[in-house]
Structures are given as C-alpha cells and as structure tokens.
Amino acid sequence: LLLSSCGHRPSDIIRIAKNGELYQMTEPVVGSNYDNYLRHTDSEEILSLLDNNEPFIFYVLAETCSGCLAFKPNLLRYVYETSALVYYLNASDEDDYFEYSKIWQQYQDIFIANLEVPYLLIFETNSAYAKGAVSKMTALTYSPFETMMNQLVRVSNVYSLVSYQSVMHRLNEDDDVLYFFYDRDNARARNIYINKIFPKARDSEKSIMIVDLNRFSEEDGISLRETFELGETIPPAAYYYVDGLFDKVHLFGLDDLTDQQFLDSYL
The missing domain is CATH 3.40.30.10 (Glutaredoxin)
Structure with a gap:
C-alpha cells in the first residue's frame, strides 16, 4: 500500500459498514453501473465522516480515465463479494468535482489539489488512513486488489440503510x-x-x-x-x-x- 505522507498507518484492521441498499445486487459485468454497487456521495457526507473520525472507504474516479476503467471490475467484484459500503464521486462531473474541492479545502493535509485518479482512500480516522496502490487496484486479475483490501479492511455486520x-x-x-x-x-x-x-x-x-x-x-x-x-x-x-x-x-x-x-x- 501507498500511505499518505501526512497520515499515520491505521492501527488495526479497519471495520467498515455494509451497504444495506445492495440487496438486489447482481454479479457485475462489463458496462455495470457504479450506482448499483457504490454509494454516490457529496462533501457534506464525507466531511461529516471525517470530522467525526469514522471509518469508511472513499473513491474518486473519472469516466474516461484508463486506470479507472481498469480498476472498475476489481472494485465492483470486491463490493459484490463483501457488500462493503464504498462512497464515490465522479470527477468527470462538474458538480462532483466541486464537491471534491470542498472536501479538499477542509482537509488539505489529506487530499490533493491536482487530483490523480483512480483515487482510493481507506480511513480509520481523519489522521489514520491508507491510499490504495494503483498497481494493485488496476491489476489484470482480482487477487492483488483483494489481498490488499483484506490486509486493511474487515466488513462488519453493520448495515447502512x-x-x-x-x-x-x-x-x-x-x-x-x-x-x-x-x-x-x-x-x-x-x-x-x-x-x-x-x-x-x-x-x-x-x-x-x-x-x-x-x-x-x-x-x-x-x-x-x-x-x-x-x-x-x-x-x-x-x-x-x-x-x-x-x-x-x-x-x-x-x-x-x-x-x-x-x-x-x-x-
């Protein structure tokens, strides 16, 4: 894993919630919609999670980014197998990019101004977090990303509805x-x-x-x-x-x- 130089390595396996909206989830295929697996978010929600030191996974993507396209099947499969709650913003969308900028303004020690996607952050608190390694996220097979996530995250039986x-x-x-x-x-x-x-x-x-x-x-x-x-x-x-x-x-x-x-x- 690549860890932010300003953050501290999480002290333990990070327990995160399940996405309780995924009860009709089907196995992902080429062309699957992000909204069927991830939870679209905004700055208010992410800032609340950060301000209150809650554990969560946050992903920023861009629709035409080659790395994001390579990462998509691995990420959706992970969610399909675990029901993990993953919040996301789409930087290709002007409104979403503005939401990201508001998050960056409040936490410039964590987030980067010149956004590079795919951008995956796993938070234990607002001072202990890990940045996903792009090489593992975009691997041609699922195993490297799965191993990376299993070293960091355990998905609890807490369902967010x-x-x-x-x-x-x-x-x-x-x-x-x-x-x-x-x-x-x-x-x-x-x-x-x-x-x-x-x-x-x-x-x-x-x-x-x-x-x-x-x-x-x-x-x-x-x-x-x-x-x-x-x-x-x-x-x-x-x-x-x-x-x-x-x-x-x-x-x-x-x-x-x-x-x-x-x-x-x-x-």
Missing part, C-alpha cells in the same frame, strides 16, 4: 431484525452511534440495521415515520422485530448502564 425500500426489505425478509434509528444532524444521536453502537456492533456476528434519517428523501422519511410510528422528532432508538412483528424498543442516551445492557443482549 438510506431508503424506505431497504428498511422494509429487511423487515420482510429477516426472521429477526434490529434497527437503530437516528439523525446524523443531531449531535447527541450521532455521538451515541459513534461511541456506543458502532464499537459494539462492528465485531458482533449479529447484524444491526443503521437507519440514518438525514440521508432519506422527504417521501421516504414520511413513509418511515408512518410505518414505525416514529413521530417528527426521532430520538436515537433501537427497534427489535421478530417475524415482522414489533418486540422491543430501547431509547438510547437516558442511562449508560441500560444502554450497555441492551447492546450486550442483542449484539
């Missing part, structure tokens, strides 16, 4: 499902997720569905509130369902001991 359809899919398909509802714009809720939920869930063999209302469309947000009777203001809360039926709710942030007891019981 940002649509009503994915939330309902889990409810209808899984025998039991644990949701955590929160809004990243709420600092208290965000801190509960970062400091309590993810550290416990990232190493658990059980799955948890993280539902971030901040990324929902207005229509999906209304549907979610109606289905789960959440109300307009959503506290950080876990909802547990068995065979599609409501079983238990736990409101986080009222008492540290009961929060920990709930997580120990369900994760």
